[in-house]
Amino acid sequence: MTTYSTETPAPVNGQDPNEPPFGTAPIPSSRGEERRANLQVRRTEDRADRDAEAERKRLDREHKKRLKVEARNAKVSLSLQKKSDRQKLRAKRRKDRANRFAELRERLSHHMPLWGLPVVLVSLIVGASGQADAALAAGMGWASGGVPILTEGMTLTLAGLTAAAIEQRRPYGWLMRATWVTASGAAAINAAGHYFGREEGSDETMALYRAVLYAAASMLGLVLWWIVMRSKRAAISGRTAEDVVRWKRLARRHPILVRRARRVQDNTGMNLTQAYELVWERVNGAAPGEPSIREIRASRKAAFKRAQAESWDGRTRFSRTVPAPVAVVPTVVEREPETVPAPAPEEAPEVIPSPYLPVALAVPGLDGQWIAHRVPVHPLDTWTPFSRTGSETATTRFPQGQDPLPDPSPDASEDEAGKRADEAQEQVREKVADDRLDRARALVAKAAEEGENLRRRPSNRQMAKHLGCRPGTAKEYLTQVLAERGIDR
Structure with missing residues (x-):
């Protein structure tokens, strides 16, 4: 049953709250009408609930569909991302492989150009064959395989150390000499293996020629490496040919001073020219180009002797008196008149006076x-040990x-x-x-x-x-x- 308040509330929006809303059924006046009104209200509420449930289900379906689409898109994007990552990883690997190859090529080019690597490889193979034969001929047995590794490996190691020393601008002369010594020893072992390991009854001359040829072939790789190192040393040093020749000449003439200058350079970090000037000034007491103490003393001694010679008065060690100066008057020899010789008698030989040279x-x-x-x-006569003429x-x-x-x-x-x-x-x-x-x-x-x-x-x-x-x-x-x-x- 619907009840209404007896109080008269204030009107809301110009309408009395106790009045039924506009368009609704009038307030029932009996129980049947009230039941029908309640049934209509319930139906209205059920209809609103069904509409709300349908809207909710529609929203759920749209949400599920949206979730499926998002999941499918996420799966596709994940696959695309994985594919992109795989492509990036493949490109990175390819780039790293190219960088490693370029780094390896650059590292090898520091020691030997790429076109020279086959020469070195063939030289090593030729040298290793003869060295193994020499070890077998010497009766080393299973250990003969290690002889080429020892000789060629030592040569390669010393060559690498020499190249590193040249690149770092460190002393490398003894490393270069050690490389040549080991390579020469390996070539000698190679030649001995081909000579003493020849077949019985073979020509000894051909065996000797073959041994020399194998030894020379095993040294060609080192010769090529030495030429490359010389060009690399010239490129790294940055000096001109005149400077290189000058330092070689200084090393030959003043080996001790150059060795001291290199030691000073290693200890102080200054360049070789400054170190050499410092060592020269310490030894000679003057900078290069200036007269040293030894030269100053020699010049003073020479000046003293020159002054003594200019002030000499003519006396010797054993003379007590000064010789009197004699005035020298230049004399001119007058031309003697030519005399006509008198006719000699027929029985006496004719005598002709000695003529003079036409030029005085x-x-x-x-x-x-x-x-x-x-x-x-004078006429030519018998030879005498001393001249008969005087000062004229x-x-x-x-x-x-x-x-x-x-x-x-x-x-x-x-x-x-x-x-x-x-x-x-x-x-x-x-x-x-x-x-x-x-x-x-x-x-x-x-x-x-x-x-x-x-x-x-x-x-x-x-x-x-x-x-x-x-x-x-x-x-x-x-x-x-x-x-x-x-x-x-």
């Missing part, structure tokens, strides 16, 4: 002057290899002829001196281009041999040429 020779005087001298020509027949050896002086004019006086002869002789002397200076400069320039130490090379003896004069004269020319370059010996 110049004889050096004491004051640096030249004296014209007439030289007579003396000749000079200077200049050598030059043209004779021109004949004096018949109209010129004796003084003028002698003066012209002196001038011509002075010109010839200057020409010879200039020629020798030019040749000395050329020799010094050649030594400088070759990197020689100009304080020691060329020597006085070499200069004398080059100029064709005495060592004392060559020393004067050499001193003058070196003074032009600012070098004092």
Whole structure:
């Protein structure tokens, strides 16, 4: 039964709450109507419940469908992801394999180019065959297979150590020598195996030729490796050919200083040039290019001896008095008039006076002057151990290899002829001196281009041999040429 409140509530939205909603059935006035109203309400509620249940089932079906689609999409995406991962992994493996191959090729190229690996491989195989035969011929039995491994493996190990030392710019000379020694020993064992392991009754000459051929073939790989190491050393060092030649020459001339410089370089980390300059300054007391203590002492001693020679007064160890200076006056020999010999009697032999040379020779005087001298020509007679002539027949050896002086004019006086002869002789002397200076400069320039130490090379003896004069004269020319370059010996 429906009950209603007796209180009059406030109207809501302009409608009385006690009034039935708009469009509904009026309030029943009896029990049957109330039952029918309740039944209608229940049917309305059941219909709403069914609609809600249907909506819920529809939503559940859509959710399940959506879950299935999402699961299918997830499965497809997972398979695609796995496929992508497999492709990425395959690409990574391919890239890693290419990187490993490139790294291996680069590592091998540090020691040997790829085109040279077959040469080394064939050389190792050829060497191993003869070494195994040599071990069998020596009666080693089952251990003969280890001989090639020992010899060739030791050679390869030393070669790798040498290449690593060159790459790291460390001393490698003794490793290079050890590699050559082991390779030579392996080649000797190879040759012995092919020679002593020959068949009975075979030609000994052919066996010897075969042994030498196998030994040379086993050494070709090492020769190729040595050439590659030389080019690699030149590329790593970054030095020019002149620097390499210079350091080789320094190592030959100053091996102790170069060894000390390398030790200083290893201990301090400075470059070899700075280390060598430091060692040179410690030993010689001066930087390279500057005069050392030994050279300064030698120059001072030479200057002292030169001063003593210039201030010499003419006395010897045993003389007590100074010889009086004698004034030397240059004399000119006058031309003697030609005499016509008187006719000799028929019974007496004809006597012809000794003629003179047509050119007067110049004889050096004491004051640096030249004296014209007439030289007579005597007939050849029996040989005597000493000359019979006096000082008037003396000749000079200077200049050598030059043209004779021109004949004096018949109209010129004796003084003028002698003066012209002196001038011509002075010109010839200057020409010879200039020629020798030019040749000395050329020799010094050649030594400088070759990197020689100009304080020691060329020597006085070499200069004398080059100029064709005495060592004392060559020393004067050499001193003058070196003074032009600012070098004092």
